[in-house]
Amino acid sequence: MPPKQSLSMSWFLQYLRPVKWRMVLLLFMLLISIALQLVNPQIVQRFIDQATGTGTAASLLTLAGLYIGIAVINQLFTVSLDYLGNDVAWRSTNRIRASLLQHTLRLDMRFHNRKTPGEMIERIDGDVTHMSNFFGMFIVQIVGSFVLLTGILGYMFVFSPPIAATMAVFTCLSIGVMFAIRNLGVKASQAERQANASLFGLIEERISGIEDVQANGGVPRLMNRYHRAMRTVFQSGLKAWLLRITPWNVTVILFTFAVTAVLLISVRLYLHGQITIGTLFLFFQYTQMLNDPIEQLGNQIQEFQKAKSGMNRSRELLSLHSEIEEGDEESLPAGPLSVSFEQVNFSYNEDQRVLHDISFELKPGERLGLVGRTGSGKSSISRLLLRLYNIDNGTIRVGGVDIRSLRQEALYRRVGMVTQDVQLFDGTLRDNLTLFNSNLSDEEVFETIEKLGLRPWVDAMPDGLDSRLDAGGASLSAGEAQLFALTRVFLTKPSLVILDEPSSRLDAATEATLQTAVDQLLERCTGIIIAHRLSTLDKVDKIAVLREGRMIEFGAREALAQNPSSEYFRLLQTDRQEELA
Numbered sequence: 018m019p020p021k022q023s024l025s026m027s028w029f030l031q032y033l034r035p036v037k038w039r040m041v042l043l044l045f046m047l048l049i050s051i052a053l054q055l056v057n058p059q060i061v062q063r064f065i066d067q068a069t070g071t072g073t074a075a076s077l078l079t080l081a082g083l084y085i086g087i088a089v090i091n092q093l094f095t096v097s098l099d100y101l102g103n104d105v106a107w108r109s110t111n112r113i114r115a116s117l118l119q120h121t122l123r124l125d126m127r128f129h130n131r132k133t134p135g136e137m138i139e140r141i142d143g144d145v146t147h148m149s150n151f152f153g154m155f156i157v158q159i160v161g162s163f164v165l166l167t168g169i170l171g172y173m174f175v176f177s178p179p180i181a182a183t184m185a186v187f188t189c190l191s192i193g194v195m196f197a198i199r200n201l202g203v204k205a206s207q208a209e210r211q212a213n214a215s216l217f218g219l220i221e222e223r224i225s226g227i228e229d230v231q232a233n234g235g236v237p238r239l240m241n242r243y244h245r246a247m248r249t250v251f252q253s254g255l256k257a258w259l260l261r262i263t264p265w266n267v268t269v270i271l272f273t274f275a276v277t278a279v280l281l282i283s284v285r286l287y288l289h290g291q292i293t294i295g296t297l298f299l300f301f302q303y304t305q306m307l308n309d310p311i312e313q314l315g316n317q318i319q320e321f322q323k324a325k326s327g328m329n330r331s332r333e334l335l336s337l338h339s340e341i342e343e344g345d346e347e348s349l350p351a352g353p354l355s356v357s358f359e360q361v362n363f364s365y366n367e368d369q370r371v372l373h374d375i376s377f378e379l380k381p382g383e384r385l386g387l388v389g390r391t392g393s394g395k396s397s398i399s400r401l402l403l404r405l406y407n408i409d410n411g412t413i414r415v416g417g418v419d420i421r422s423l424r425q426e427a428l429y430r431r432v433g434m435v436t437q438d439v440q441l442f443d444g445t446l447r448d449n450l451t452l453f454n455s456n457l458s459d460e461e462v463f464e465t466i467e468k469l470g471l472r473p474w475v476d477a478m479p480d481g482l483d484s485r486l487d488a489g490g491a492s493l494s495a496g497e498a499q500l501f502a503l504t505r506v507f508l509t510k511p512s513l514v515i516l517d518e519p520s521s522r523l524d525a526a527t528e529a530t531l532q533t534a535v536d537q538l539l540e541r542c543t544g545i546i547i548a549h550r551l552s553t554l555d556k557v558d559k560i561a562v563l564r565e566g567r568m569i570e571f572g573a574r575e576a577l578a579q580n581p582s583s584e585y586f587r588l589l590q591t592d593r594q595e596e597l598a
């Protein structure tokens with residue numbers, strides 16, 4: 018469980034610091050807008066008094082013109098304030114989004130295995146969007162509301178202390194109640210965010226598995242689950258909203274009493290001739306205006322509750338640490354890299370060991386064929402080599418260096434992997450081949466494409482390297498995807514390559530092209546080939562046979578192929594029989 022953290026001001030302020038001057042400008046404009054708001058009722062007061070007294074048409078027109086002028090300027094300020102507030106909100110929350118994404122990308126695979134991409138999108142974007150209003154306007158609105166309240170009450174004290182006292186009591190009561198119950202909706206809002214994240218997780222999971230869902234007639238069942246998730250979102254949202262608006266509702270009730278009291282006192286003062294009709298209007302107008310900052314405070318407290326739930330979730334995510342600790346070693350020896358596993362044990366989950374006591378050694382430039390039945394642990398070995406998981410015990414060395422003491426970046430720079438699932442990104446063919454590395458020239462890309470036999474495929478694309486590819490990989494066949502992935506790895510000039518070949522059978526021509534490409538790639542590096550067809554292992558130096566997570570055989574391919582008592586010999590016989598059949 019992640020440590021529970023209270024919302025600290027410094028966390029909030031670190032994202033506001035870069036926009037501090039914009040916030041100062043925001044505050045400055047808000048103060049001017051408040052001053053204008055305070056002036057206008059006084060113009061109306063004079064207008065009424067002059068209209069009912071000795072005012073001339075010229076002075077009334079001047080007052081009316083002044084009123085309109087101030088109202089227009091105030092509207093301009095309101096629009097600019099809105100723009101600037103949103104600007105501050107986007108700038109600051111985008112920084113949080115970037116921190117969350119960067120942090121999430123560095124978290125270990127055990128974390129990612131537990132979370133669906135949809136849920137993560139909600140956490141990185143949805144939760145942060147919930148904070149945006151808070152970031153843009155909270156401090157400014159709170160300060161602005163207090164200034165406006167002080168302005169109104171101060172002014173009222175000059176005219177009528179009893180009315181000012183009534184307003185002051187109402188204001189203090191409203192603010193007191195709001196602050197006392199400001200956290201009422203935080204937990205419920207957090208539950209609402211979680212329900213949303215689960216819903217998005219569900220939608221993403223279903224859409225990414227659309228082929229299986231449709232082929233198995235699973236749409237009605239999935240819609241059923243979707244409706245249940247939606248119901249949870251609705252129920253948790255309703256509860257959170259009701260709790261969040263409670264402070265505001267309390268102030269509405271208090272306000273009704275305040276307006277009644279002020280009107281009663283004002284009318285009495287007017288009937289006794291102590292104030293003019295214009296001043297009575299001014300009192301009424303100021304009482305109405307008093308509601309605005311209090312309502313603003315109420316709104317901000319609602320936003321605070323939403324934001325606090327988002328911030329708690331974001332901070333919780335940021336407080337998670339990857340189980341993969343960075344090492345200090347910056348580099349590996351030049352040229353092809355040696356590989357050694359020394360008594361390696363590994364489990365994904367504590368109670369289920371997947372690899373038992375794995376030991377083997379590959380010299381620089383050697384090629385290893387890894388064979389074994391489905392689920393025997395072949396892919397797990399490749400994931401460990403890239404340090405996607407920590408091992409339970411034992412040691413893995415690459416280029417003679419324990420990979421735990423290496424910086425991850427140093428390892429990824431030199432080790433390439435081609436997995437069974439080739440991931441395409443939204444971008445051009447060039448972006449996908451170079452993985453957005455603009456340092457690679459078109460000549461280098463074409464040279465590699467040519468070498469690996471991918472040229473006819475690229476030439477057939479409508480805009481060559483500039484053709485856009487759909488994210489997800491649906492536009493590639495299994496063979497093309499493998500060739501594509503090989504090119505991608507080839508361009509990184511790796512010193513150790515792991516090839517997890519596709520289990521589906523390819524046609525003879527594609528297989529031959531693929532084989533040529535693999536040979537080219539492995540020419541200048543150490544290679545580990547996870548093979549589903551033994552025919553692809555004709556050129557490897559060593560063979561390792563895995564069974565139920567144990568390495569039951571390891572040795573030179575030629576020797577094993579000629580030894581009738583070896584497991585590899587037996588597998589070769591079975592493979593040949595299957596091919597004949």
Ligand SMILES: Nc1ncnc2c1ncn2[C@@H]1O[C@H](COP(=O)(O)OP(=O)(O)OP(=O)(O)O)[C@@H](O)[C@H]1O
Pocket residue numbers: 130365366371389390391392393394395396397398
């Ligand atoms: N992310 C994971 N979490 C938990 N268990 C896993 C995970 N990935 C694999 N396993 C389990 O680890 C064992 C070895 O899986 P692995 O993918 O290494 O097998 P494999 O030999 O590569 O299989 P295949 O030939 O089908 O690709 C299997 O029992 C599998 O269920």
